[in-house]
Amino acid sequence: MKYSFKQPDFQTQYTIKRFLVDEFNGLYAYLFHTIDRQKWLNDPISEDNLNKLHVLALACKYGIKTPFTEVVTTKAMIVQWLDTYPELIVKPLSECIFLEDASGGQYKMLTKTISPANLQAVPEQFFPSLVQEKINKKFEIRTVYLEGTCYSMAIFSQNNKRTKDDFRDYDTQRPNRTVPYQLPAELEQQLHQLMQSLGFRTGSIDLMVDMHGNYYFLEINPAGQFGMVSYPCNYFLEKKLAQALHKNSIYEEEIYQ
Amino acid sequence: MKKKFTSNLKDKKGLPLSLYFLDKSRPQPAGPILKFEKARKINADGFELFSFYKAISKF
Structure with a gap:
């Protein structure tokens, strides 16, 4: 598909762009619906509509600790919060993106630290954006939740300058140490309640442990990769997922008999 | 910078x-x-275990 305007018109260009995306999504969503229900663990529409702020609010409701979170629109508000929290982080309200410039330079959006020193490049006002208190972490945890069971992995990302703020700024020469990890039973129960309230049978949950041993919930990726936890921790999740999907098909066969 | x-x-x-x-x-x-080695013992379910050294990736 290729189109261009004879005369630049931002509003029409924007409307056309939105229309094309909506047209594509109309077809894409229907294709997902045509896939047998037994081949899904989560509802695909719920997955697509997951909202980071809503999930954080729900986590609080179930008693799970979350970092201080605020949506801000001015530099003055950030400066004010920096009086209370020595450092803040910024991350998108939606999903991280990759961008490329005209010379082929690549830009990978990651969690970034905001400090008084790097605020200079920020204008006085900006689009509503998510900022969080920066947790001084001992290690990160990635938990794969599958039908009521948590399979967790600790990621020691703190001792590497590169992965300190975000372990996705991978160091391929000196990978982070990752080990199987057992979450406290109470936290597992709270995460189970959270996943149930969202109607998710599976998902990857990001957590963090601070220097005092407090657990912080960060977010859920309902279609998160399980291989990154399964292989290093020998959890054999591919088999457990296959069993869960098989159980789905047996159940479907029973109800249609 | x-x-x-x-x-x-x-x-x-x-x-x-x-x-x-x-x-x-x-x-x-x-x-x-970087390194992929087989552990000497199997786990309680009878599966072979491997040590897996790679930069983990979410993407």
């Missing part, structure tokens, strides 16, 4: 904050598995 994404823009007002902090990525070679 790393190049900021916003340096590519003519007009950069009112963007989401994460775009003002977006820096050019350092090129990294795609990482093969």
Whole structure:
């Protein structure tokens, strides 16, 4: 598909762009619906509509600790919060993106630290954006939740300058140490309640442990990769997922008999 | 100092904050598995265990 305007018109260009995306999504969503229900663990529409702020609010409701979170629109508000929290982080309200410039330079959006020193490049006002208190972490945890069971992995990302703020700024020469990890039973129960309230049978949950041993919930990726936890921790999740999907098909066969 | 994404823009007002902090990525070679070794023992379910050394990736 290729189109261009004879005369630049931002509003029409924007409307056309939105229309094309909506047209594509109309077809894409229907294709997902045509896939047998037994081949899904989560509802695909719920997955697509997951909202980071809503999930954080729900986590609080179930008693799970979350970092201080605020949506801000001015530099003055950030400066004010920096009086209370020595450092803040910024991350998108939606999903991280990759961008490329005209010379082929690549830009990978990651969690970034905001400090008084790097605020200079920020204008006085900006689009509503998510900022969080920066947790001084001992290690990160990635938990794969599958039908009521948590399979967790600790990621020691703190001792590497590169992965300190975000372990996705991978160091391929000196990978982070990752080990199987057992979450406290109470936290597992709270995460189970959270996943149930969202109607998710599976998902990857990001957590963090601070220097005092407090657990912080960060977010859920309902279609998160399980291989990154399964292989290093020998959890054999591919088999457990296959069993869960098989159980789905047996159940479907029973109800249609 | 790393190049900021916003340096590519003519007009950069009112963007989401994460775009003002977006820096050019350092090129990294795609990482093969650095080490993959079989453990001496099997686990309680009778599965073989492996030690797996690779930069974990969410993407």
